[in-house]
Amino acid sequence: MYAFDWSSIPGALPFLWRGMKVTFEITVTAIAVGIAWGTVLAILRLSGNRALSWFAASYVNAFRSIPLVMVLLWFFLLVPAALERLFDIPRHEDTRLMSAMVAFALFEAAYYSEIIRAGIQSVSRGQASAALALGMTYAQAMRHVILPQAFRNMIPLLLTQGVILFQDTSLVYVSLLADFFGVATKVGDRDGRMVELLLFAGAVYFVISYVVSTLVRSLQRRLAT
Amino acid sequence: MGYHWRWNVFFETVPSGGATYVDWILTGIEFTVAVSLSAWLIALAVGSVMGVLRTVPSRLLRGVAAVYVEVFRNVPLLVQLFIWYFVIPELLPSRIGDAIKGVHPLLQQFLASMVCLGLFTGARVCEQVRAGIGSLSKGQKGAALALGLTLPQTYRHVLVPMAFRIIVPPLTSELLNIFKNSAVASTIGLLELAAQGRQLVDYTAQPYESFIAVTLLYVALNVVLMGVMRLVEARSRVPGFIGSGR
Numbered sequence: 001m002y003a004f005d006w007s008s009i010p011g012a013l014p015f016l017w018r019g020m021k022v023t024f025e026i027t028v029t030a031i032a033v034g035i036a037w038g039t040v041l042a043i044l045r046l047s048g049n050r051a052l053s054w055f056a057a058s059y060v061n062a063f064r065s066i067p068l069v070m071v072l073l074w075f076f077l078l079v080p081a082a083l084e085r086l087f088d089i090p091r092h093e094d095t096r097l098m099s100a101m102v103a104f105a106l107f108e109a110a111y112y113s114e115i116i117r118a119g120i121q122s123v124s125r126g127q128a129s130a131a132l133a134l135g136m137t138y139a140q141a142m143r144h145v146i147l148p149q150a151f152r153n154m155i156p157l158l159l160t161q162g163v164i165l166f167q168d169t170s171l172v173y174v175s176l177l178a179d180f181f182g183v184a185t186k187v188g189d190r191d192g193r194m195v196e197l198l199l200f201a202g203a204v205y206f207v208i209s210y211v212v213s214t215l216v217r218s219l220q221r222r223l224a225t
Numbered sequence: 226m227g228y229h230w231r232w233n234v235f236f237e238t239v240p241s242g243g244a245t246y247v248d249w250i251l252t253g254i255e256f257t258v259a260v261s262l263s264a265w266l267i268a269l270a271v272g273s274v275m276g277v278l279r280t281v282p283s284r285l286l287r288g289v290a291a292v293y294v295e296v297f298r299n300v301p302l303l304v305q306l307f308i309w310y311f312v313i314p315e316l317l318p319s320r321i322g323d324a325i326k327g328v329h330p331l332l333q334q335f336l337a338s339m340v341c342l343g344l345f346t347g348a349r350v351c352e353q354v355r356a357g358i359g360s361l362s363k364g365q366k367g368a369a370l371a372l373g374l375t376l377p378q379t380y381r382h383v384l385v386p387m388a389f390r391i392i393v394p395p396l397t398s399e400l401l402n403i404f405k406n407s408a409v410a411s412t413i414g415l416l417e418l419a420a421q422g423r424q425l426v427d428y429t430a431q432p433y434e435s436f437i438a439v440t441l442l443y444v445a446l447n448v449v450l451m452g453v454m455r456l457v458e459a460r461s462r463v464p465g466f467i468g469s470g471r
Contacts, residue, residue, distance in 0.1 A: 002315045062444075065405075065447040066405070066440055067405040067407075067408035068405070068408075069408040069409055069411060069419050070408060070419055070422075070439065070440055070443060073422075073423065077433075077436065163299075167302070168302075170301040170303045171409065173303060173412060174411075174412065181303065185307070195311065195315050195316070198307050198308050198311060199308070199312060201304055202300045202304045206299045206300050209298075209300070210295060210299045213299065
């Protein structure tokens with residue numbers, strides 16, 4: 001039977017915490033940028049302009065049909081090249097965190113835009129007509145009438161997507177970036193305690209995701225009433 | 226950009242000889258399809274059993290299924306995969322663990338990926354099955370019981386068949402997800418499509434050609450699967466239930 005030895009974890013906690021901060025940074029950036037860009041995409045999709053709506057639809061479908069691992073590999077290849085060309089940042093500079101943030105933000109925007117589109121469509125048509133009849137422009141109606149109601153309806157779904165995103169950030173492992181999971185595997189490797197570190201990492205992800213999902217569910221019940 | 230495009234790189238012979246890079250890519254597709262489909266069978270089997278348990282009268286059984294769903298939905302796929310690959314063989318009784326570690330590494334990677342993807346997706350299938358059963362009108366169950374069917378018979382002949390016909394669209398997206406998620410198996414060394422693409426980059430230093438090819442192949446797999454599932458959906462649609470299946 002396997003003899004557990006958890007002694008390497010307490011000493012590694014500062015490293016693990018530093019890794020968790022990287023994980024949170026990527027998650028928060030991707031949620032913020034993803035929702036902003038996702039809202040733009042959703043509005044373009046519903047705009048009635050053929051070209052814009054086609055662009056938004058292709059963007060969303062393209063990102064949704066490619067594995068996240070491939071998207072990350074692409075961005076770890078493209079972002080350094082783009083930074084070099086645009087801002088003259090040398091290639092050997094460590095741009096992996098930047099690349100990961102850009103990749104997750106653009107990738108998640110595709111998923112957020114679908115949630116937001118459904119949210120906008122769930123606001124009854126009468127609301128838009130009433131706003132327009134009151135003399136608001138399309139943009140004013142969106143901003144003051146439709147989006148506030150739509151966002152209220154979709155807060156639980158947006159947060160749930162955030163939990164999924166938080167878990168998915170572990171995939172930056174493919175670039176050996178030191179996020180929480182990356183640090184856990186490095187410590188496990190260094191101390192020959194992979195079993196303990198992996199179980200610990202799994203437990204930490206579980207607790208955070210479970211607590212947030214439970215809070216989201218109670219929020220959902222409150223919003224529903 | 227100073228990039229030198231070389232599309233014929235795929236037809237060059239690999240360093241070990243006897244094959245071209247196209248063969249690598251084809252092997253990659255085979256592994257992606259094999260691991261995804263076998264995991265899909267596990268997901269369907271486990272997901273339907275657990276989904277039924279989520280709706281039965283027994284609190285204990287409902288609890289077991291709920292724990293399964295929460296655990297497999299709240300731990301990242303990558304962490305689950307590493308646990309199946311690195312941790313489980315250590316924790317099993319040493320006789321079984323050593324037997325697993327003794328088999329060919331490729332088989333170990335394949336089994337770990339298959340079980341991991343299967344149970345991960347199974348938790349999602351479970352929630353869809355539960356939603357499908359929940360969306361049936363109460364009269365279905367009542368009528369079946371009134372006709373003298375036992376509860377297991379009611380599930381087997383009435384509720385589960387109806388639920389599955391209703392949840393074909395969400396199951397389609399889970400099937401697409403399992404193919405996309407199978408790319409995670411590249412992290413433990415399984416040479417599926419994404420891993421072959423990276424290996425090709427290492428050997429040829431032509432990243433763009435390789436990534437473009439692999440990406441397009443994933444899109445193509447997606448299109449094929451969607452086509453197949455559209456046929457399944459058309460054949461299994463419940464008359465009069467159109468559009469209400471979610």
